[in-house]
Amino acid sequence: MNLKRQRFLNLFLIFCLLVVNVEDCKQLETNNLCDPNSDSFKEVQVLKIITKDSSPICGKDYISTIIPYTISGSVTGLISSGLKLSLNEIILLSVENGSKNFYFMNVLTSGSSYSVRVANQPAGFLCSISNGDGIVKNSDVNSVSVSCAPTCNPCNLFLTNSGYPPNPGSAKNFDANCAADANYPGTGIFKAMVVDGVTRNASVSANAGDGQIDWVFAPNRTYRQSEGIIATTNSVGLFVTALSIRFSVNSKYWTGLNSNWTTNTTNTCDLWRSNTGSFTGVMGQGNSTLIADITSGWTPDPCNLSNQQLICVEQ
Structure with missing residues (x-):
């Protein structure tokens, strides 16, 4: 073999070794x-x-x-439809009739806070939540409990004895006044018929019952005051035709409502946070059977003018 051929073979072998090594490195x-x-x-x-x-x-x-973790828990006593849960007031979850469990699947990372709330009560039932708040810690959360029980039917409502200032901080914060009022019957959970569109809402569209938040009237439920049966709500928890008897005695009470059950956002005393004359609040008139009166029968007053009564509704 001549010298040139030998050199060529040597160079070829070196080239092959380099190629093999490069491929091995890439593989590694x-x-x-x-x-x-x-x-x-x-x-x-x-x-x-x-x-x-x-x-x-x-x-x-x-x-x-x-890593996304799941927020879940158990459900007991649910034999009705309409239950909706919210997670951090952002994610809504519908829970089917007869469900034993619920799941917000893979939604929060470790270190995130979680808060599970009832966004909509099922027809004829009142559901409450235990262990609904906490912080995700590198694992799924499955300790939340939802317990449901039948509510009243017919249910009571009453006009408070006292008037209350328009600035408790939100619509649902009026609820505490119901149990503390002199006209509270002594038993039952009552909520104030006041909306702000944020913490409580009856309807987004006129008389539709859509977008409800913690609304006080249940669907297809009969309500009464001390004088007798007022009426039965429709399938979305609203009265849309004239009542059988007047709503209450002659009165003014905070509502924040328009006559079609939507929220009057410009007349809620700054979402029930102000008692100054810079804002106004809308009120209902109880001495009537007309929906327009019981929701917004009085011209809105400046929020510093006087305290007003509340309509409290049994849950």
Whole structure:
């Protein structure tokens, strides 16, 4: 073999060795579990997210802050439809009639706060929540409990004896006055018929009952005051035709309502946060059977003019 041929073969062998080594290096790089750029690393991280495994890999924590966890719990006593739960007042979940459990699937990461609330009560039932608040700590939450029980039918309502200032902070904050008032019957849970569109709402569209938030009247429920039966609500918890008897005695009471059950956002004393003359509040007139009167029968008054009564509704 001549010298030139030998040199060519040597160079060819060196070239082959280089190619093999480069390919081996690429293969090693691709399969390096500790290299964030490698395919193996990425595949393992995806698997860890799916299985919610927050343990470190190669001594480092890459994913514990992005693993999504589920907020769930048990449901007891629900034999009606219409229950809706909210998570952090953002995510809504409908819970079917007869359900034993509920799940907000893969929604919050570790360190996030959670707050589960009843956004809409089921027809004829009152549901309450236990262990509804907490912080996610690297695992699913399954300790929330929803307990439902039948409510009144017919249900009572009463006009408070006292008048109350228009600035408790929100519509639902008026509720505390119902149990403290001299006209409270002594038993039962009562809520004030006052809306602000944020913490309590009867309807977004006229007489439709859509977008309700913690509304005080239940669907298809009969209501009464001390003089007798007033009327029965429709399928969305509203009165839309004239009542059988007057709503209450002659009175002024805070409502925040328009005559079609929508929220009068410009006349809620700054969402029931102000008692100054810069804002006005709308009131209902109880001495009537007309819906326009019981919702908004009085011209709105300046919020610093006087305290007004409340209509309290049994739940």
